[in-house]
Amino acid sequence: MKKHYLITPGPTPIPPEVSSKEGLPVLHHRTSEFGVYFVEVIEGLKYVFQTRNDLFLITSSGTGGMESAVANLISAGDTAIVAASGAFGERWGKILASYGAQVVWVREPDGQAIVPSKIEEALKKNPQAKAVFGQHTETSTGVVNDVQKLGEIVSKTPAVFVLDAISGLGGQELRTDDWKADVVVAGSQKGLMTAPGLAMVSVSRKAWPLVEAAKSPRFYFDYRTLRKSIPEKETPYTPAVTLIVSMAEALRQIKDEGIENVWARHAWLAHATREGVKAMGLTIFTQTPCNVLTSINVPAGLDGKKIVKRTREEYGVSIAGGQVQLEGKIVRLAHMGYMGRFDVIIGLSALEMMLHDMGAKIELGKGVAAAQRHLQNPPAAFAPAPAPGAAAIR
Amino acid sequence: MKKHYLITPGPTPIPPEVSSKEGLPVLHHRTSEFGVYFVEVIEGLKYVFQTRNDLFLITSSGTGGMESAVANLISAGDTAIVAASGAFGERWGKILASYGAQVVWVREPDGQAIVPSKIEEALKKNPQAKAVFGQHTETSTGVVNDVQKLGEIVSKTPAVFVLDAISGLGGQELRTDDWKADVVVAGSQKGLMTAPGLAMVSVSRKAWPLVEAAKSPRFYFDYRTLRKSIPEKETPYTPAVTLIVSMAEALRQIKDEGIENVWARHAWLAHATREGVKAMGLTIFTQTPCNVLTSINVPAGLDGKKIVKRTREEYGVSIAGGQVQLEGKIVRLAHMGYMGRFDVIIGLSALEMMLHDMGAKIELGKGVAAAQRHLQNPPAAFAPAPAPGAAAIR
Structure with a gap:
């Protein structure tokens, strides 16, 4: 033995009360029974994110959530600033490049944090930049960035601040609204104590005009479609129902703590x-x-x-x-x-x-x-x- | 009570032997333990698909799998034929439109099957068409299409045949290779007797040059990246591990039957x-x-x-x-x-x-x-x- x-x-261990819920019979996703879980999960996530922004659930790996931010905010030819100091910062750049963005790299050596003044400088030099992409915690190196300071800097410009909080959310302090993070991406399998398979994204009021204007092709990840389903207490497409139901339990445990x-x-x-x-x-x-x-x-x-x-x-x-x-x-x-x-x-x-x-x-x-x-x-x-x-x- | x-x-009921596996402790996705499940699931799916083509697992709803086919095969301006007779046929057209494709509709009334000769005609009139998109079974109406005949027709042209088999696979007869379906999309939550959250796609040799040439932006859904991970017995990004492990059991049951x-x-x-x-x-x-x-x-x-x-x-x-x-x-x-x-x-x-x-x-x-x-x-x-x-x- x-x-x-x-x-x-990531993946991380899961409380038995959460994993056992995954094995319950599958609920149909267009029913009031599922709607109760859907609302509980969205509200629970808003608490963990510390946000009153729109918040969406996407059935995908965290990387799908990252791509959703790029596809919804950036059109080919747009300038985007990438604040990178590790593999996941590089990933922002790769996704952006595949969408035809003009990437302005602010690259620190692996293991160092992003220097906020360099982002300020990059924004001054590139006033046309649509967004700054960065990490809350860079999983590949174990670095935490000064999200509060970065958010303050970006908030003074027309650019939006897009944060990969996949490994940090629900572990490292993050106050989405107070710290002015416009689009925050997370995943189920880390601080949220649920099996992998769900991404979640919060979208601020400042970010919506970009979403409406972006010309990149997108369907499954389209925030406009996701927003339309929220009042129906459901997702546009059949989601990972068992993961959502089990995440409700994980969020209850976080709220209790x-x-x-x-x-x-x-x-x-x-x-x-x-x-x-x-x-x-x-x-x-x-x-x-x-x-x-x-x-x-x-x-x-x-x-x-x-x-x-x-x-x-x-x-x-x-x-x-x-x-x-x-x-x-x-x-x-x-x-x-x-x-x-x-x-x-x-x-x-x-x-x-x-x-x-x-x-x-x-x-x-x-x-x-x-x-x-x-x-x-x-x-x-x-x-x-x-x-x-x-x-x-x- | x-x-x-x-x-x-869809979603459909799940055998208790399958759903209980979902609650097992999460495996790390970059280990030999997970690799064993990965290989078993890919091989099991190839059996259900009746294919020797490449086969990929994507953590997403079935619609994500559909979008992956469009993103990997079609560039803006390309012509695509959509054989539609219901809501899911329409979905092909909507995804294609969002990618800037020139959509040639072959639309039958809801409840009728696609008429193969009309597809033959559309291909003759549009020899530049890159692909024909259709449904195996159209879930919204309960219609089955003559996939064998459609495959035969498309196989005689340079176009590839893309099939949404989300509701039909593992229920309605489908012989991917014999019937010349180049790209087949399925989902975990129907005939595959697993909870929702996984899409799977098979890609024929005929389809690969299109994948290599397509200019649509894509990252998470990129078949080239998915192909690179297969020899490593893993997926490029953290997949829905618990769903994959439980699907291995469902595939065993299908194989036994x-x-x-x-x-x-x-x-x-x-x-x-x-x-x-x-x-x-x-x-x-x-x-x-x-x-x-x-x-x-x-x-x-x-x-x-x-x-x-x-x-x-x-x-x-x-x-x-x-x-x-x-x-x-x-x-x-x-x-x-x-x-x-x-x-x-x-x-x-x-x-x-x-x-x-x-x-x-x-x-x-x-x-x-x-x-x-x-x-x-x-x-x-x-x-x-x-x-x-x-x-x-x-």
């Missing part, structure tokens, strides 16, 4: 993970780490790909490696969604054991002990500052 | 349903009925929308009404996927009771009895003719 543990930044407490829990787990990593004698890949995953530099002489493979095969613990140019150079431990103290302990202890197996200078238990010291205390100390502007959305 | 029954043409037996079972259930409807004194909406659903004309003076609503609310039996111009005029009983004798009995008896309640001249039990007479015998008599060309794909 080998028990399996998912310590990866309270979004600020969810953010505090993630900050607490992230802090303990980082302290554990440092106590092991390893280093964190970034100076601006997010709270939903931790990227760790692989000790010299070892191959990160092998660490990931062997940790899964020998211990049943799935962790993530580096992508593209970071392949083999970092490993990533997630602490997002349905995760608590002992998920941190499992991730750190598996990493200690594997590195020790592979001949690294690792003292077993040292990283674990450092994490334990922080995990003994409750997460309350990590509570975020009160909402900066309007009252939080309940 | 009210027990609920799904007698709608044998696809020809599955087709025969559907023909048998359809025949019994039609005989039951006629015995009730009602009429079938179409002269060319398919085997996966039956469309029934609503008796004069009654409103089909009310029949659907009340049957669900009062009896817990979900049936479907008519769409767009057929709203209120027909009701549709499905017999697709995880359905047997008693699903036909439930659908017919609920309809009898409701029509009787609403004052129609209905003798309770008469339609049910007629169906029973046919359902006493096994479905073997409905076995299809042997594969016309190459041997069936096992």
Whole structure:
């Protein structure tokens, strides 16, 4: 018998109360019974997003949600600014290029955060830019960006601010309306504690004229069609009904915990993970780490790909490696969604054991002990500052 | 207590062995464990499609799968022939129009099948046409088209044949390769007996040059990217893992039954349903009925929308009404996927009771009895003719 543990930044573990709902008989999606779930899920997501904007559910991977933002906002020839510092920032650029956009890259090295003043500058140099595309947390490197500052800068221009919050939402503090994020994309399989297969997108009033004007071909992802279905309490096309019904349960759990407490829990787990990593004698890949995953530099002489493979095969613990140019150079431990103290302990202890197996200078238990010291205390100390502007959305 | 029954043409009921698999812990999609399921599902789908073509899984509604065919085959300005006789045929035209295609409509009235000679004519008049888009079974009307004949006609031209088999696949006989269907689109929630959320597309060798040449913007739906991931036994983006794992079980059940037996079972259930409807004194909406659903004309003076609503609310039996111009005029009983004798009995008896309640001249039990007479015998008599060309794909 080998028990399996998912310590990866998506998919993530799912509460049994949520996954068991997936197995319930399928509801028809054009019925009042489904409508009740639909409304509950849309309202629950608006709470997690902290938004009063329109919010849509799309049956697709998160990448489909990203493409929906491009298809609905950008026409061929439009200028778009991409604030990138990793694989998912690059993905914005690739999608935009395939739609014929003129991409203005503001590219920071992997592992660094976006520098807000550079976005300000890019907007000044490109006043015709329709939108700035960026990441809340860059999953490939574990970086968090200063979304509040970026939102403030973009809000002073005619451009809209489009945020990939796929890995950050429901883990890292995000206040969509207060922070002026016009279009926010998320996915079901990370902080939302549901199986993969659903994307969700919020669209601000500022973004709608762009949606109405955009000439890119689109049908399935068309926000105008999605908006028309909202009063009917349904989606335009047969959605992933069982995922939606199970997500209602996940959103109930988030609401019961309270979004600020969810953010505090993630900050607490992230802090303990980082302290554990440092106590092991390893280093964190970034100076601006997010709270939903931790990227760790692989000790010299070892191959990160092998660490990931062997940790899964020998211990049943799935962790993530580096992508593209970071392949083999970092490993990533997630602490997002349905995760608590002992998920941190499992991730750190598996990493200690594997590195020790592979001949690294690792003292077993040292990283674990450092994490334990922080995990003994409750997460309350990590509570975020009160909402900066309007009252939080309940 | 009210027990609920799904007698709608998608979503459809799911075997408990399938739905319970949805609730299993989420697998990471970049692991050998998931790869085993991925290969099994792709191979299982090729068997149900009866194809050796490339076959891709896309996390989306069936409509996303339809759009993927347009985005990958058609560029703005291209000519496309749409063979339509219902709402889903119209959908092909709408998607094509949004991609800037020149649509040549071959439109038959709702409830009639496509006339192959008219497609032959349209291809002669439009030799520049890149593709013919049509339906295997038109879900909105319950019509089946002569796919074999249509495929033969299109195969003699440079155009490719694109088939929406969303409601027909895994119910109505379909031999993708023998019948020369170049691009076939299906969805998880009908004959494939899985929850909604997955689309699948097969792509023939003849279609690939069009895919390589098409200039329409696309990223998430790009067949070139999907093809690259197949040798890795994965999808390019995080897929609906739990749906894929549960579909593996559904495909096992189809394989155990044998696809020809599955087709025969559907023909048998359809025949019994039609005989039951006629015995009730009602009429079938179409002269060319398919085997996966039956469309029934609503008796004069009654409103089909009310029949659907009340049957669900009062009896817990979900049936479907008519769409767009057929709203209120027909009701549709499905017999697709995880359905047997008693699903036909439930659908017919609920309809009898409701029509009787609403004052129609209905003798309770008469339609049910007629169906029973046919359902006493096994479905073997409905076995299809042997594969016309190459041997069936096992």
